[in-house]
Amino acid sequence: MDGRRVCVLMVLWAMTHLSCPGLGLRALRRTTGGRRAGLTGQDANGVPLRRSKRGWMWNQFFLLEEYTGTDMQYVGKLHSDSDRGDGSVKYVLTGDGAGTLFKIDEKSGDIHATKRLDREEKAYYILHAKAVNRFTNEALEGESEFIIKIHDINDNEPRFTKDPYMARVPEMSDIGTSVIQVTATDADDATYGNSARVVYSILEGQPYFSVDPETGLIKTALGSMDREVKENYQVVIQAKDMAGQMGGLSGTTTxxxxLSDVNDNPPRFTKTLYEFRVPESNEVGSAVGVIRAMDADIGQNAEMDYRIIGSDGPGMFDIMTNKSTQDGIIVLRKPLDFERKRQYSLRVQVENVHINPRFYSMGPFRDEATIKIVVEDVDEPPVFEHGSYVMKAKEDAARNTVIGSVSASDPDDKNSLVRYSIDRRTDMDRVFNVHAGNGSVFILRELDREENAWHNISVIATEFNNPRQISRVPVYISVLDVNDNAPTFATNYETFVCENAKANQRIQTISATDPDEPLVGHRFYFSLAQDAAGKANFSVRDNKDNTAWILTRRNSYNSLQKSIYHVPVVISDGEFPMQSSTNTLTIRVCTCDREGNMKLCNAEALTARAGLSTGALVAILLCVIILLVIVVLFAALRRQRKKEPLIISKEDVRDNVVSYNDEGGGEEDTQAFDIGTLRNPEAIEESKQRRDIVPETFYPPVRRPVLPPTRDNNGDVRDFINQRLQDNDSDPTAPPYDSLATYAYEGNGSVAESLSSLESVTTEGDQDYNYLSEWGPRFKKLADMYGGDDSDRDS
Structure with missing residues (x-):
């Protein structure tokens, strides 16, 4: 047993055996003086005092945790005054752990712990004890409660709440800046001794950091920690109980x-002089070069801003910052020209965007550098003196008249010759051309301002030494007006005069139009043609406002004598050279009422009165014709879509008089007509009854005289056919209504004899073919309609 446990046992022995109130084993015995109760006196009030039996009084038992002995650990002894030592008393223990953790000797009352106990698992146990008669099981004493408390020993080391801890602190922080607080806990009893009193110390991380031994707060111990030198630190902290004394238990954490970054470093260019070469053909807005400054800081502390602080070409260049790479991009703002300036020098400055005032004392947070830009020569296309040209030409200008010129030159030092040409895509009608050597633009065709007042063409300039170098310039040509058009009526006038008109009566107001456009505006003059002035029935009065009146020159007009008058009106303009034209005004004579309203006039006058011009009538007529054609085509299409005819060919029509589209009765159906009767109209028609139907009544056949068609009478094959159709319609014995009857007529003869072309060839002499003019078309039409052949035409 080590020294620590010996010390604890000695303390427990002293607490048990010394005469401390409530701690000795004797205090566990019954303290009554006897079983009888009697009067012991009286109190101040005279009430007799009676001695009563006192019950069990129990105190705490103390038991050392983590007992390592081989025998069961003795806890204490229970004893009752009723116990005479004859074995009749039985001690019973109940409560926490009774019978498992704690056992009692029924005869002696000794209590032992059967297992090793841990205070951190359970600090105390509440039990109940009583004494009973072993034989009768009667309670000798009332049940009482007592506590077994586990004494703590230092058997748990401190434990940190986290392992590892993560912390950040700004670089270059002052000494004593708080970083993080660590915490360790001890499971031992903090109210008893120093087993749970923890003290913190730093094992690794000095001299950069320190820790408060009581609170565990870690602070900076060095004020010059630079993130750019060292960024990460590992600090080991120890927590030890027993107030840090020897023999205490300990735990560690990392x-x-x-170190977080602060802006303590200025940006620095990697070079003091940058040089870039750029062709003069670079477009405006393109990048010329890229420069870069280095900054040891990171994040927003490394954000930089570039700017040009000096240049020998103001406005030629600009510099922009790439936000993702923090590069400086030099951008061209004006076109370069090798022949004008071949080199530029720029002074550029870079500075941090976010500056920490704390580090101003370390110096300016900016840097400067020089940039040299060399312009390289490029073979450029010719350059026109102007961006566009405007030329004017009169519309009566003669061919090959020069109307202007363009000029272009080679901007390169070699100064190549330039050739000119017209871009024919802009002058497909070949109206203009340009002199290849001097750029003079001239006319190839006559111009007409009324047809096209402006011409937009392009002239091409090509280097003679390098035809691939070309440039274009737009040329706008305005065609100047010349008075080359005579004025005419402004519209197509439809005029009428009443028969009862009076002299000097105005019947029409006329005006004129002219496609020319004089600068001061139009001025038209109206007059009556000289050749009609002597015999004129109407006069023309010029109103001097570009209008004129048509006036009557007599009192009455007669439409029966003359219904239409043609008045020649001369219209001239006031320009030079003067242009004039004679326009005819048609005046119709109409019958009017007293108020001058037209009552009766010819169709043309009525049309005019209704407000319809000749052009409108023609348009209406064309629409009607188109509608008629559509109707005819529609009817033809409907005929073509009809059901297939019963008789397919001409042969069927000749060989079969009657054709059915259903299942017939055989040969009996052919008896519906007498073929001989059809071919010989003079034959007597016999009355035959239809076999397919039973007529309700019989109608006697009607016989009508039939005359063959000849040139001497008015008979015609058409009459013959019509008569047959009427007879067939009125005859109840006629074939069914869905049958087709074909009539072939054989005449008695023809004055033309034979129509055969063979006979006409072999016959000598002239032959009279006049009959063809009358009967030929008729027989042809009948043959086509009713299936006739050449033999029928001969008939």
Whole structure:
């Protein structure tokens, strides 16, 4: 048994055997003086005092935890005054752990612990004891409660709440800056001794950090810690109980401390002079070069801002900061020209965006560098003197007239010759051309301002030595107006005059139009043609406001004598050279009432009165014709879609007089008509009854005289056919209604004799073919309609 446990046992022995109130084993015995109760006197009030029996009085038992002996650990002894030592008293123990952790000797009352106890698991046990008669099981004493308390020993080391701890502290922090607080706990009893009193100390991490021994607060111990030198630190903290005395238990934890960055470093260029070469053909907005400054800081502390603080080409360049890489990008802002300036020098400065005032004393947080930009020569296309050209040409200008010129030159030092040409994609009609050597633009065709007032073309300039170097310039050509069009009526006038009109009566107001556009505006002059002035029925009065009145020159007009008058009106403009034209005004004579309202006029006048012009009438007529054509085509299509005819070919029509589309009765159906009767109209028709139906009544056949068609009478094959159709419709014995009847007529003869072309070839002499003009088309039409052949035409 080690010294620590010996000390504890000695303390427990002293507490048990010394005469401390409530701690001796004797205090566990019954303290009554006897079993009888009697009067012992009276109190102040005269009430007799009676001695009563006192019950069990129990105190605490103390038991050392973590007992390591081989025998059961003795706890204490129970004893009752009723116990005479004859074995009649039985001691009974109940409560926490009774019978398992704690056992009692029924005869002697000795209590022992059967197992090793841990105070951190359970600090005390509450039990109940009583004494009973072993034979009768009667209670000799009332049940009483007592406590077995476990005495603590230092058997638990301190434990930290985390392992490892993570912490951050800004670099260059002052000494004593708090970093993090660590905490360790001890499971031993903090109210008894120093077993749970913890003291903190630092094992690793000095001299950079320190720890408060009582609170566990870690602080910085060095004020010059630089993140750029060392960023991460591992600190080991120890917690020891027994107030840190020898023999105490301890535990450790690791604290990982990272220095966070502060802006304590300025940006620095890697070079003091940068040089870039750029072709003069670079476009505006393109990057010329990239520069970079280094900053030992990170994050926003390393964000930089570049700017140009000096340049021998103001406005030529600009510098921008790439936010992701913190590079400085030099951008071209104006076009470069090798021939004008071949080199530029820039002074550039870089500075941190976020500056920490705490570190101003360390110096300026900026840096400067020089940039040299060399412009390289590039073979450039010709350059026109102007970005665009505007030229003017009169519309009556002659061909090959020069209307202007363009000029371009080679901007390179070699100064190559330039050739000019027209971009034919902008002048597909080949109206203009340009002189290849001097750039003079001239006309190839006559111009017409009324057709096209502006022409937009492009002229191409090409280097003679390098045809791939070309440039274009737009040329806008305005066609100037020339008075080359005569004025005409502003519209197509439809005018009428009443028969009862009076002299000098206005019947129409006319105006004029002219496609020319004079600078001062139009001025038209109206007059009556000289050749009609002597015999004119109407006069023209110029109103001097570009309008004129048509006036009557007599009192009455007669539509029966003359219904239409044509008045020639001369219209001229006031420009130079003066242009004039004669326009005819048509005036119709109409019957009017007293108020001058038209009552009766010819169709054309009515149309005019209704407000319809000749063009409108033509349009309406065309629409009607188109509608008729559509109707005819629609009807033709409907005929083509009809059911297939019963008789397929001409041969069927000739060989079969009657054709059914259903199952017939055989040969009996062919008796519906007498073929001989059809071919010989003079044959007597016999009355035959239809076999497919039973007529309700019989109607006697009607016989009508039939005359063959000849040139001498008015008979016609058409009359013959119509008569047959009427007879067939009125005859109840006629074939069914879905049958087709074909009539072939054989005439008695023809004055033309034979129509055969063979006979006409072999016959000598001239032959009269006049009959063809009358009967030929008719027989052809009948043959096509009713299935006739050449033999029928001969008939």
């Amino acid at each position: 604290v990982s401390i990272t």
